[in-house]
Amino acid sequence: MAFDEGLAERIRNMLQGQDNVVEKKMFGGLCFMVSGHMAVGIVNHKLMARVGPNQYDECLSKPHTIKMDFTGRPMKGMIYVLPEGLQEDQDLKFWLETSLSFTSSLTPK
Template sequence: MAYDTGLAERIREQLRGNLYITEKKMFGGLCFLHDGNMLCGIVKDELMLRTGPDLYAILLTKPYAREMDFTGRPMKGMLIVETQGFSEDTDLKWWLDQVLVFVSALPPKVNQKRLPTARP
């Protein structure tokens, strides 16, 4: 999986201290989850964000933001931000702050692993 490890460190620094954050390899890159819900990720050297429906249209108008489209069909509520859009740490923090508002309001995801079946 190829993703920008320097960007991963920058995101970790911005999210440091948030006890609800975990990491998972997804989408051919690295994703950061808040209480089990995807918050953001790194695909190659770009930032992937989960905006939700209300923020989506607003954030899509920002410079360097575009629809997330891996399959020829854009995913509503998901954006990609080009590297120029978060070259400064203050810019990266701004993007993360925007999506944290949406994702932190979602209910926690329950671990969906099946429990072992009890035997008589």
């Protein structure tokens, strides 16, 4: 499985202290599950962010984001953030907080 281990370590550091976080290898990369729901993941060097359907279009309007088309079809509520949009810790933190905000609204599994 190919994923950016440096990005994974940055995410681990930012998620320290967050309850119910589990790492799981899936989608050909690494995912971070929170309360049983996929919040973010890494595929190659891209961050896969679960932003939810209500914020989907707004998030896609931000720099360095593209539709997540892992299966060949865009997945509504999921986006990729390209490496250029993750260089600063504040940028990664924004995407983690956005994803955690959405997944925390879901019923725990």
